Amino acid sequence: MRIALFSGNYNYLREGANQALNRLVRYLEEKSGHDVRVYSPVTDTPAFEPAGTLVPVPSVQLPFRREFQLALGIPAAIRYDLDRFAPDIVHVSTPDILDVRAQHYARRRGIPIVASMHTHFETYLDYYRLGWARPLIEAHLRAFYRRSDHVLAPTPGLVADMKRTRGDDRASLWSRGVDRDMFAPERRDPAWRRAQGIADGEIALLFFGRLVLEKGANVFAQVISALQGAGLPVRPLIVGAGPAESLFRALPGAVLTGHVQGEMLARAVASADILLTPSTTETFGNVVLEAMACGIPVVSADAPSARALVRDGVEGLLRPPLEISAYAEAIRGLIADPQRRRTMGRAARAASAGYSWDAASESVAETYRRLRRPAA
Structure with a gap:
């Protein structure tokens, strides 16, 4: 044809x-x-x-x-x-x-x-x-x-x-x-994390995708502020580029990779600890699937695109889209329970095999x- x-x-x-x-x-x-x-x-x-x-x-x-x-x-x-x-x-x-x-x-x-x-x-x-x-x-x-x-x-x-x-x-x-050979838990790189200034005891909270307002940039920033204000060891890891970059640069301790691709992209994603995706404008959520393939647990807005990929309490946690305290509490719980993070990450990796x-x-x-x- x-x-x-x-x-x-x-x-x-x-x-x-x-x-x-x-x-x-x-x-x-x-x-x-x-x-x-x-x-x-x-x-x-x-x-x-x-x-x-x-x-x-x-x-x-x-x-x-x-x-x-x-x-x-x-x-x-x-x-x-x-x-x-x-x-x-x-x-x-x-x-x-x-x-x-x-x-x-x-x-x-x-x-x-x-x-x-x-x-x-x-x-x-x-x-x-x-x-x-x-x-x-x-x-x-x-x-x-x-x-x-x-x-x-x-x-x-x-x-x-x-x-x-x-x-x-x-x-x-x-x-x-999703390319599960490229996006895989084995891409996690502690040396890369340290080179970015992320301490071994810190939780790298990932924002992944185009840096634009409609991806929930303001919500992400408010959640970071709430977690850091509570004294939690959270480091924003921002993977992507876009016109809202200045908003992310203003976050205390933020690590911005800019636009990366291929193995460098997979390494950055797999080196995170939790993906926070507060966007409600996605129709699918490719970045969520790529993070899942890397074995990263997901905290997401409870939106149709996320519900199609993530089962609440299994591969991640779904929360009301604009409730900052709900996101912060979900992430606080995962920080306090490393075993639950690992279990969710394994489930996320397994679920990605269906795509x-x-x-x-x-x-x-x-x-x-x-x-x-x-x-x-």
């Missing part, structure tokens, strides 16, 4: 969504024998090399989040490239102008449209004082997903939500995977096959 994939950010920033898309494209081309062309904005400083053939789409910087690019449509040169490629499937992954235009392009030509859900965009607005726009965004998202022939969502709960939104059964699961990138990608390929038009 020939698949045209549209993305708002395929490789110029490293995020869970585009990591999943790149994994998918690599699988489709290398293991399924399909041909994929990816249409996305690009920058002069990509975060990583893209999988597949990336066709740059002209774009502009977003004014309020300047790290992001916005394509304003499909110009004639891109339409010509699409026509020459003659896709069997159009896959849209971002509900932006580019992907809406891609839907219209596919509709006019009778090409099946697959949409994949990666982000709760509507939940971002409150973090940037734009809550008044939420009804408009929600209406746009409903139209975007209903305009597609099939929707892929990353958890069973979101699949059920999407079926209700669409009013039909044309939604299915596209889960995620395979190849199996997840094959589920998408099967969806394409079901939707593909019969040969003329």
